[in-house]
Amino acid sequence: MNGAGREISPDILDACRRGDREAFRALYEAYKDRVYSIAFYFFHANADAASEVTQQVFLKLMREIGRFRGDAAFSTWLYRLVVNACVDRSRGRRVDVVGEDPATLDTLAASTALSHEELFARREVATSVQQAIATLPPKLRAAILLRYFDDLSYSEMAAALRCSIGTVASRLSRGHRLLAKKLAPVRMALKGGE
Amino acid sequence: MFTRHVHDVLPRYCDGELSAGERQGVDAHLATCARCRASLEEIQFSANVVRQLKVISAPPSVWNGIDAALSAPTRHRSLAFAPRWAFACIAVLVVAGAAYWVTRDMGPKPWEVSRVNDGGTRRMAAGEWVDTGGGSTARIIVGELGTVDVAPQTRVRLGQVSQSEYRLHLDRGTISAEINAPPRLFIVDTPASAVVDLGCAYTVTVGGDGAGELRMTKGWSSLEWKGRESLVPAGAMCRTRPGSGPGTPYFEDASAALKRAVDDFDAGTNRSQALDVIVREARVRDTLTLWHLLSRVDEPDRMRVYERIAEFEPPPAGATRDQILALDADALRRWREELAWKW
Numbered sequence: 001m002n003g004a005g006r007e008i009s010p011d012i013l014d015a016c017r018r019g020d021r022e023a024f025r026a027l028y029e030a031y032k033d034r035v036y037s038i039a040f041y042f043f044h045a046n047a048d049a050a051s052e053v054t055q056q057v058f059l060k061l062m063r064e065i066g067r068f069r070g071d072a073a074f075s076t077w078l079y080r081l082v083v084n085a086c087v088d089r090s091r092g093r094r095v096d097v098v099g100e101d102p103a104t105l106d107t108l109a110a111s112t113a114l115s116h117e118e119l120f121a122r123r124e125v126a127t128s129v130q131q132a133i134a135t136l137p138p139k140l141r142a143a144i145l146l147r148y149f150d151d152l153s154y155s156e157m158a159a160a161l162r163c164s165i166g167t168v169a170s171r172l173s174r175g176h177r178l179l180a181k182k183l184a185p186v187r188m189a190l191k192g193g194e
Numbered sequence: 195m196f197t198r199h200v201h202d203v204l205p206r207y208c209d210g211e212l213s214a215g216e217r218q219g220v221d222a223h224l225a226t227c228a229r230c231r232a233s234l235e236e237i238q239f240s241a242n243v244v245r246q247l248k249v250i251s252a253p254p255s256v257w258n259g260i261d262a263a264l265s266a267p268t269r270h271r272s273l274a275f276a277p278r279w280a281f282a283c284i285a286v287l288v289v290a291g292a293a294y295w296v297t298r299d300m301g302p303k304p305w306e307v308s309r310v311n312d313g314g315t316r317r318m319a320a321g322e323w324v325d326t327g328g329g330s331t332a333r334i335i336v337g338e339l340g341t342v343d344v345a346p347q348t349r350v351r352l353g354q355v356s357q358s359e360y361r362l363h364l365d366r367g368t369i370s371a372e373i374n375a376p377p378r379l380f381i382v383d384t385p386a387s388a389v390v391d392l393g394c395a396y397t398v399t400v401g402g403d404g405a406g407e408l409r410m411t412k413g414w415s416s417l418e419w420k421g422r423e424s425l426v427p428a429g430a431m432c433r434t435r436p437g438s439g440p441g442t443p444y445f446e447d448a449s450a451a452l453k454r455a456v457d458d459f460d461a462g463t464n465r466s467q468a469l470d471v472i473v474r475e476a477r478v479r480d481t482l483t484l485w486h487l488l489s490r491v492d493e494p495d496r497m498r499v500y501e502r503i504a505e506f507e508p509p510p511a512g513a514t515r516d517q518i519l520a521l522d523a524d525a526l527r528r529w530r531e532e533l534a535w536k537w
Contacts, residue, residue: 032252163413165537
């Protein structure tokens, strides 16, 4: 889902502004999985946290939608709410990381000839990727997820994260560096398969 | 070619977000720099692993919680079979839902003001003044949009509150706003301009003569007065004067000579020489200043400004030189959106 495909019909937004519950349900259906997934990966596959954030976001959205006048894309505003809810919830909380034992991952590096598909199909790899993302600093985590999971453009990210495009690029760069370091065994296994 | 390492540019390089010229420069650097090639490989790897993550369906309990919150005042539900966590979640949401319906019926939340010296918070009505003349400070809670900190020696009048607008009038002094809301919902009127929030954090100061300064720390704002508008991104500032409205914005890390020249230009002092300095001193980031000047200079000078901006970034497809020199609004907007990458 990208660009125009990410935007919901103006008619549904108008109906939501009038308090139409059916329209709000349609809006929820259009975005619920994206919102839930970002929160799910932001909090290391914590379903309770993802549910709580998703509920918060949609309740706030319904409360505030009467004020949304369409000067900016609706999705930009929605993503801003999601990022704020995730970052707020992560403040002062320890991330409960229950990922794979590094020793298990190290055996990947020794295994040979794994294709991308084979590698990512392995449960311990999927878990370690989620763990690596969840242990990034919140701002880097949000940037990485919005760009590569949700496919936002740099300008959409700048609007959602309330920063310059240069800052977006810098956060992505730092996020990539940390992810690559945390996932070194996976990277080595992938190299072995190439 | 880039002579310095290009780590921070590489995500945009991988994502196809660089111009052809920038891309060539990165290519040339990568051909000779093993360190940056290693960084490129890291980025490609980590982008690829994140793209492998699958979309997870939100479970039905999420909507059930929202529905319960929205229906709480009128609907009785049996929670006997709900899981324990869902019960706790719904209990919290029932409270939130009740609050929603109460606030919905009453309209937008009114102003709330807390004074640091008093320690308490009280509701205040439109038309009332917050005056920190005695050296105290205060915090204004802007409904659910954010907060405004009021510095000592400041006078602010609370404006009308509606679903579509919260408005403050800053008579003198300094306020710092942190707003998280759809654009154009929160506005600060000053004697010389209105500061229109586009999703941001900023400080605005008004002196005894009514002149003001806007300094952005996050996001964007626009200063508006009688159809004249200045867009101000994070890291930039803009002055505003009674009778002439918003000045020309510039980045605070611009050279001292450029900043002085912008002030002279806006004040009407030796404008031609001031423009010479601005054009000469401008870095790529200072195209913010140059873009605003396009519509504020006469035709011969407009060509000079155009050429200087085009040295950094030519107009994109759909915006021609002639359109820009004729101040075609759509062409100017397209060029601004392209230039904003550098701001």
